Amino acid sequence: MLRKKTLLFFIPIVLLACLPVTAGSGLAEQTYQFELDNGLRVIMVKRPWAPVVHCHLMFDVGGIDEPPGLGGIAHMVEHMAFKGTSILGSLDPFREQKLLAQVEEVADAYFAALQSGAPQEEIDRRHTEFLRARQEAQEVVQPNILFQLMEAQGAVGYNAYTHYDHTSYVVSLPANRLEAWIRIQADVLLDAVFRFFYEEVDVIKEERRQRKEDQPDGYLFERFLAAAFQKHPYGRPLIGSMEEIANYRTQTAREFWETHYRPNRAVLVMVGDIDPERTRELVERYFGVLEPRERPPSWIPEEPEQEEERRIRVEYSAEPRLLIGWRQPAYPARDIYALNVIKALLTSGRSSRLYKRLVVEEQMALSVSGSTEFPGSRYPSLFVLYAEPRHPHTAEELETAIYEEIERLQDELVSEEELAKVHNRARASFLYTLASNTGLAEVMAFYELFYGGWENLLAYPEMIQSITAEEIREAARKYLRPERRTVAILSPSPAKKTE
Structure with missing residues (x-):
């Protein structure tokens, strides 16, 4: 199956046809919005039938905003945003500040010894000093304080995730405890302390190893994107390479955090049993003190047009898989709506063309799924199909069948039914x-x-309904061509591949 992170990016067409029923005027009437002087956009939707509120703070910064050589740093600072502030989590703020400075001083010496090729005896000594300094800093810290505080407020789903295009911080909690999250989240943005930094580096290194050793889909998708995007950062792994992770330094991570995670690059959406006037007062009080910062110049290179098919084969100790992606445009191109309808025709539901043929009738596949705007939406991306063959069938057999169904779309008009x-x-x-x-x-x-x-949610139903059979056929002809596709096949091997 395509990973859950892709869901958001094919919601626009596949899911929005019913919008007038649920959102239309009803959503507009229950929605309140404003913008702080610092640029933070705030949206509140009043749903009073249960005394809870869900909060979603989304920044327009993600993996593609990382400078070369700092792959995965957005994911790293997402982790650090849960380590607390100078007050929240510290048993002795002044002493901790000195101890953290000492950690960095010792870290400088240790990494310098590594990079200079110093004698192993010196490297070992520096490493011991590094570990000792980190241990001393931990002694004045209350770990996991933010999670403890939010749990005490009755919060659930207190979490965050980093995508190529954006980073989100989320929580659901009782409506009468909303102020607690607003205050804590604003304090984190104002005064985050990157404690446990090098301990977290070790955690992410282990995530990196597990992705290579125990997650065949993750490994396949990583190799697939690297082949499909040879210049654009959509082709880089979100978690970064092992070499990049090993070179993370606290100051570099903090500079990335302070540059990008600013109120003028975020939207805060709160949905639930909200008192709009009271909630606005809270947001203005706590988030209003945050300082905006001008967005830095974009360094992101444009991906050249693809002129021929690209193919890779990945060996892994797992069952075979097939992944095909065709280059597609970004929003607001009208063709993305037609491509989303094509995705639904092929893979959404038991009666969809590929599922019905490959899984139900011919029983060639265990699963088949699809996505559009993968892995992101800010730049031109991919229309993707994914399938797992059923033994004794092969990925190559599925590939042939998929192309036959693509050709049907290119040759025949889809029926009104x-x-x-x-x-x-x-x-x-x-x-x-x-x-x-x-x-x-x-x-x-x-x-x-x-x-x-x-x-613009309110306009999507008409866009969906307006896509014609002729537009579907033309989009299939225009985008789903051999020279626009990248194909990745995962083949079983005796041993797992490791980095």
Whole structure:
């Protein structure tokens, strides 16, 4: 299956057909929005039927904003944002400040010895000093303080995630405890302390190893994206390479944090049993003190046009898998709507063309799924199909069958009946997604940052309904061509590949 992180990026077409039913005027009437002087956009949706609120703070910064050589640093600072502040988490703030400075001084000496090729005896001595300094700094810290505080407030799902395009901090909690999260989150943005930094580096190194050794899908997708994007940072692993992770330094991470995680690059969406006036007062009081910063110049290179098929084969101790991606445009190109309808026709539901043929009728595949705007939406990306063959069938057999169905779309017009089924499935999926405070907050935050404003949700149903059979055929002909695709096949091997 395609990874869960891709869900948000094919919501626009696949899920939005039912919007007038659930969102339309009802959503508009229950939505309150404002912008702070520092640029933070705030959206509140009043849903009073349960005394809870879901909060979603999304920044328009992610993996693609990392400078060369600092792959994964966005993921790293996401981790550090949960380590507390100079007050929250410190048993002795003044002493801790001195101890953390000492950690950095010893770290400088240790890394300098490593890089200069010093004698092993000196490296070992520096490493021992490094570990001792870190241990001393830990003695004046209360670990996991933010999680403890939020748990005491009745919060659930207190978490964060980093994507190529954005970073999100999320939580659900009782409505009468909303002030606690607002205050803590604003304090973190104002005064985060990057304690336990090198301990967290070790944690991320282990994540990196596990991804290579125990996650065949993660390994396949990483290699696939590297082949598909040879210049654009969509081709880099979100977690970074082992070499990049090993070279992380506290000051570098802090500079990235202070440069990018600013209120003028964020939207805060709160959905639930909200008192709009009181909530606005809280947001202005706590988030209003945060300072904006001008966005740095973009360094992101444009990916050249692909002129021929690219193929890779990945050996791994796992069952075979097939991954195919075609280059597609970014929002607001109208063709992305047609491509999303194509994705639904091929892979959404048991009656979709590929699922019905490969999984149900011919039983060649264990699963088949798809995504658009993968792995991101800020720049041109990929229309992706993923399948797992059922023994004794092969990935190559599935590939041939998939191309046959693509050719059908390029040669024949989709019937009105089949299009109607796609629209019905879209309604059901969208209702399910936006029924939850969590789903609605995520989608609204994403549209506010990247799709021109949350209000554009209200225009999507007409866009979906307006896509014609002729447009579907033309989009298939224009984008799903051999020279635009990258193919990755995972083949079983006796031993797992490690980095």
